Amino acid sequence: MRQSHIRNFCIIAHIDHGKSTLADRLIESTGAMRREEMSEQVMDRMELERERGITIKAKAIRLNYTAADGNSYLLNLIDTPGHVDFSYEVSRTLAACEGAVLLVDVTQGIQAQTLANVYLAMEHNLEIIPTLNKVDLPSGEPERVMDEVESVLGFSEAETLRISGKTGVGVPELLETIVKRVPPPGGDPKAPLRALIFDSHYDQYKGVIAYLRVVDGRIKTGDRLKLMGQGTTLEVLEVGYFNPRECPVSSLEAGEVGYIATGLKTVGDCSVGDTVTSLVEPAHAALAAYRPAKPMVFAGIYPTQASDYHELREAMERLKLNDASLSYEMENSPLLGHGFRCGFLGLLHMDIVYERLEREFGLSLVVTAPAVSYYITRTDGEVITVVNPSELPAPADIARMEEPWVKIRILVPSNYIGTVMEMEREFGGIHRHTEFLGHATGTEGTQRVQLDYDMPLRSMLTSFYDQLKSRTNGYASLDYEFDGYRDARLVKIDVLVNNLLVDAFSRIVPPEQAQDVGKSLVHKLKEVIPRQLFNIPIQAAVGGRIVARADIAAKRKDVLAKCYGGDITRKRKLLEKQKEGKKKMKSIGQVEVPKEAFFSVLKTD
Numbered sequence: 001m002r003q004s005h006i007r008n009f010c011i012i013a014h015i016d017h018g019k020s021t022l023a024d025r026l027i028e029s030t031g032a033m034r035r036e037e038m039s040e041q042v043m044d045r046m047e048l049e050r051e052r053g054i055t056i057k058a059k060a061i062r063l064n065y066t067a068a069d070g071n072s073y074l075l076n077l078i079d080t081p082g083h084v085d086f087s088y089e090v091s092r093t094l095a096a097c098e099g100a101v102l103l104v105d106v107t108q109g110i111q112a113q114t115l116a117n118v119y120l121a122m123e124h125n126l127e128i129i130p131t132l133n134k135v136d137l138p139s140g141e142p143e144r145v146m147d148e149v150e151s152v153l154g155f156s157e158a159e160t161l162r163i164s165g166k167t168g169v170g171v172p173e174l175l176e177t178i179v180k181r182v183p184p185p186g187g188d189p190k191a192p193l194r195a196l197i198f199d200s201h202y203d204q205y206k207g208v209i210a211y212l213r214v215v216d217g218r219i220k221t222g223d224r225l226k227l228m229g230q231g232t233t234l235e236v237l238e239v240g241y242f243n244p245r246e247c248p249v250s251s252l253e254a255g256e257v258g259y260i261a262t263g264l265k266t267v268g269d270c271s272v273g274d275t276v277t278s279l280v281e282p283a284h285a286a287l288a289a290y291r292p293a294k295p296m297v298f299a300g301i302y303p304t305q306a307s308d309y310h311e312l313r314e315a316m317e318r319l320k321l322n323d324a325s326l327s328y329e330m331e332n333s334p335l336l337g338h339g340f341r342c343g344f345l346g347l348l349h350m351d352i353v354y355e356r357l358e359r360e361f362g363l364s365l366v367v368t369a370p371a372v373s374y375y376i377t378r379t380d381g382e383v384i385t386v387v388n389p390s391e392l393p394a395p396a397d398i399a400r401m402e403e404p405w406v407k408i409r410i411l412v413p414s415n416y417i418g419t420v421m422e423m424e425r426e427f428g429g430i431h432r433h434t435e436f437l438g439h440a441t442g443t444e445g446t447q448r449v450q451l452d453y454d455m456p457l458r459s460m461l462t463s464f465y466d467q468l469k470s471r472t473n474g475y476a477s478l479d480y481e482f483d484g485y486r487d488a489r490l491v492k493i494d495v496l497v498n499n500l501l502v503d504a505f506s507r508i509v510p511p512e513q514a515q516d517v518g519k520s521l522v523h524k525l526k527e528v529i530p531r532q533l534f535n536i537p538i539q540a541a542v543g544g545r546i547v548a549r550a551d552i553a554a555k556r557k558d559v560l561a562k563c564y565g566g567d568i569t570r571k572r573k574l575l576e577k578q579k580e581g582k583k584k585m586k587s588i589g590q591v592e593v594p595k596e597a598f599f600s601v602l603k604t605d
């Protein structure tokens, strides 16, 4: 296909504004798949993605479209992940496109990720097609949302489309608009090969499948290639595209989007953002600087039963094949036994990994409270990175401590400004900027407002997001990006149960919060640890100083006491039940703690 007849585009939107639904409608209306063939939402492949209604991995689908001008076009639709944890993948996806359909839900208006995505698309010089979605909904306010789109994003009413991804209204016009407004790809078919990897996954038969956009040159089956960032070399086993099924072809040319099967054993060798070139005739410069994924959030993952450690290790290895941004290292906890300290892109990424481990590998796990990584300059001059709070050196050994900060942007109706400001104070945020969006509407004259803050990433790992949602009655939306390390003044709280230090409960907090957090930990533990045959002190300490304490009084109880001697089967059942219960227990010294206790106490708040 001639380059002039190719259009590469993506759909960008805040979560739930209808990206996947529209993608399905486009696939259906271009006849790539009949309605009865389509499982719901073809673009969302993994079961987990479907359940959470999010798209974790970007994928590309080729659509054949005959336009009103009588010509047939190849439309490559590239699906982008919708969550901030995966913003690097989003930016690589945008780099593979010339245009973006920007969806704004008419019942919601512009949200935090709408803005973040539009700015990213503008940075990549994409042709943006502003589109109001869900116009079939009677509760929609298309005029108010149009006003926002015009005043905040600067798009005129004339260039903005109105569609329903659900009913298909306006979708034919959208397809025509994509052909007319999105420029065809540039690039030189005769130059040395350069292709951008914007996604990859592991296939057990063909090895790593890399999704790429060919910018210059061409790729054929059998070519020997090299990754300019990672240095990996490979031989192309297969070239093809998705429609949405795999369609092998003999080559992909400049301007085209498709996949190559590499035979590589882990996506870490072939990851998003790298440039592919020819081994024998390499290009001079990569398309963009390759940036390996950097984990920002850390937590310990342990099997509930020590004997499951080997299974957990295998499961981690298998997950890692498909997830270059997951990192893990063996870790040993006196309480929890053998496990892993894992690094994630963010909280959502952490939840996804944890759920997959339990669901796909049938493991029962304990996850410690998420923490950030701290840079510590010791008094002896050595600089160390601490990703496990219990390993923070004693205050006397710390010369300097630094922690990661984020820039955070909150969009909220103006009547919640006070609420958000108050919350930001509580969570250590520094106010940067306030901006009113659009015009005041409605009876109360409420208007939406954008609030920009700097905040320690540490605060994002607490109940911040849940509180923001509940205190603004669900109206706030949030976006954030990493903003480097800053000096920190923090202390470590240790928890002692029956005078034994329980490493998994250690937390790093501002000194003024130490007592409250200590109290809350101690009281939660007191609630969940069952009484034993002896008295148990539970203490929280900062340095050597106890900041909170509670005691669990001794209790005498014989499980058989109620079975007046006679009934032997009943007795045996009871004993067996008790044994079962024991299995689910962890012991801290002589103190037995049920598994649920960890979950409730390990969670931060």
Ligand code: GDP
Binding pocket: 013, 014, 015, 016, 017, 018, 019, 020, 021, 022, 053, 054, 082, 133, 134, 135, 136, 137, 163, 164, 165, 166, 167
């Ligand atoms: P995504 O998170 O952007 O991929 O959003 P989805 O495509 O998963 O849609 C989120 C929800 O909005 C789902 O319940 C869809 O059925 C619904 N939805 C999407 N588009 C439309 C539309 O045009 N009209 C209506 N009424 N609902 C829609």
Ligand code: MG
Binding pocket: 019, 020, 021, 044, 053, 054, 055
């Ligand atoms: Mg989706």
